[in-house]
Amino acid sequence: MGISLVILAAGQGSRMDSDLPKVLHSLAACPLVVHAMRAGRALDPARVVVVVGHGGEQVARVVTDEDPEAIIVTQTEQLGTAHAVGQARAALEDQPGDVVVLYGDTPFIRPETLDALQTARASHDVVVLGFHAADPGRYGRLLAHGDRLERIVEFKDATEDERAITLCSSGVLCADRSTLFDLIAQVGNTNASGEYYLTDVVGLARARGLTAGVVTCNEAETLGINTRAELASAELAFQAHARTEALENGVTLQAPDTVIFAQDTYLGRDCVVEPYVVFGPDVTVESGATIRAFSHLEGAHVSRGAVVGPYARLRPGAELAEDVRVGNFVEIKNAQLGEGAKVNHLSYVGDADVGAHANLGAGTVTCNYDGVFKHRTTIGQGAFIGSSTMLVAPVTVGADALTGSGSVITRDVPDGALALGRADQVTKPGLGAKLMDRLRARKASQNKG
Ligand code: UD1
Ligand code: CA
Numbered sequence: 001m002g003i004s005l006v007i008l009a010a011g012q013g014s015r016m017d018s019d020l021p022k023v024l025h026s027l028a029a030c031p032l033v034v035h036a037m038r039a040g041r042a043l044d045p046a047r048v049v050v051v052v053g054h055g056g057e058q059v060a061r062v063v064t065d066e067d068p069e070a071i072i073v074t075q076t077e078q079l080g081t082a083h084a085v086g087q088a089r090a091a092l093e094d095q096p097g098d099v100v101v102l103y104g105d106t107p108f109i110r111p112e113t114l115d116a117l118q119t120a121r122a123s124h125d126v127v128v129l130g131f132h133a134a135d136p137g138r139y140g141r142l143l144a145h146g147d148r149l150e151r152i153v154e155f156k157d158a159t160e161d162e163r164a165i166t167l168c169s170s171g172v173l174c175a176d177r178s179t180l181f182d183l184i185a186q187v188g189n190t191n192a193s194g195e196y197y198l199t200d201v202v203g204l205a206r207a208r209g210l211t212a213g214v215v216t217c218n219e220a221e222t223l224g225i226n227t228r229a230e231l232a233s234a235e236l237a238f239q240a241h242a243r244t245e246a247l248e249n250g251v252t253l254q255a256p257d258t259v260i261f262a263q264d265t266y267l268g269r270d271c272v273v274e275p276y277v278v279f280g281p282d283v284t285v286e287s288g289a290t291i292r293a294f295s296h297l298e299g300a301h302v303s304r305g306a307v308v309g310p311y312a313r314l315r316p317g318a319e320l321a322e323d324v325r326v327g328n329f330v331e332i333k334n335a336q337l338g339e340g341a342k343v344n345h346l347s348y349v350g351d352a353d354v355g356a357h358a359n360l361g362a363g364t365v366t367c368n369y370d371g372v373f374k375h376r377t378t379i380g381q382g383a384f385i386g387s388s389t390m391l392v393a394p395v396t397v398g399a400d401a402l403t404g405s406g407s408v409i410t411r412d413v414p415d416g417a418l419a420l421g422r423a424d425q426v427t428k429p430g431l432g433a434k435l436m437d438r439l440r441a442r443k444a445s446q447n448k449g
Helices: 032-043 056-066 082-087 111-120 178-184 199-205 229-248 429-446
Strands: 002-009 047-053 073-074 099-104 127-134 141-145 148-153 165-177 212-216 300-302 312-314 318-320 325-328 330-337 340-344 348-354 365-367 377-379 388-390 396-399
Touching: 002 032, 002 082, 032 047, 032 056, 032 099, 032 111, 047 056, 056 073, 082 178, 082 199, 099 111, 099 178, 111 127, 111 165, 111 212, 127 141, 127 148, 127 178, 127 199, 148 199, 165 178, 165 199, 178 199, 199 212, 312 325, 325 330, 330 340, 388 396
Parallel strands: 002 047, 002 099, 047 073, 127 212, 300 318, 312 330, 318 330, 325 340, 330 348, 348 365, 348 377, 365 388, 377 396
Antiparallel strands: 099 165, 127 165, 141 148, 141 165, 148 212
């Protein structure tokens, strides 16, 4: 018996005032719905069902990208959260065990909290995740005695007394699959919103003599995002948390408030991150590497002891082996740099394999794109690429080979060879000074006239 996950992501999110479906807005360089999926992964779900509606195709693409096995179901009309979960019934028909419902606009649920939710199922038929709200606002209220839950009342339907309750519903809940779908089938929509409320399953369960319990978590975890302002404050909260976590994990951040993390940034122990560094998605920096100021990294892997920046850009597929040096105004894309390789100044290295201890001089460019196709450049180990060499791909420079500064290399260079691909220099003795004299004389005569 496994656990199944149902993630609700059909709502329009009209308060975002956006063409993009709400759950695709990014928090820490990761769409909201993917945060929910990654949180749910802690439960090691046997099946993941995502309910889409508004912008369904777009949402489905992002979901499938993250988890090709996720099942997408469509809720054509948004009639309420119970109706939304109901759309997952067929997809889970043959799947025994529990179902956990998560909301696609609630990105911060911790794995420990989902564990606690699952554990509490040993004592209750339905378990709801609740929180004590400083300002309970429009959240649903939990009517409970201790950890025993009687009913959930939505804000719009609550009496004054019920609105005074500060124990709120996060919307996240867990129940046995067949019990949950039976209860959902009973949910009606005669309420202040005319919607099918998922939260009604608690009262319905109690009426059947089943038990319901509440597990509480920190309010910050259940933060739901409905507006751009909430998205911005959630981003702040995420960054603050990520910085603290990095510091606690043995990373030096010289100016923590200026470093931007992505949801999945991994920094090893004893990394040093200088001010104003941005980590996009999918970056791993291993122990003891240094990321110098004003660098931008995404989809990159930086090995031990490597030094990146200042002002470097690592794009997806940048693979830096140990002790690599990537210096100022250097861009690396879809390229592997072998151990100890150096690209220190003003260079573009794209679609390339660079051998260990190769040295690429200032202004080296891999000309990887012919306007239609991309081509690879291979540079052997220990090769020395002279400053301002244009490597017109596909091309290979052998191990320990040299290219002269300013060369345009269009043909392969064998191991150990010297390649010069530049026009021969012409030198005319005395002609420089003579030319300058003539120009100065012309200027003087113009000024007189
Ligand atoms: C819900 C809960 C409320 C809880 C709050 C916590 C219900 C009835 N109420 O209210 O008790 O305090 O969350 O944030 O569940 N969705 C669909 N299809 C629908 C309706 C909603 O997929 O037909 C999705 C939305 O896209 C969203 C999630 O379900 O991701 C929650 O819906 P929303 O309308 O935001 O519920 P709340 O009013 O916030
Ligand atoms: Ca909401």
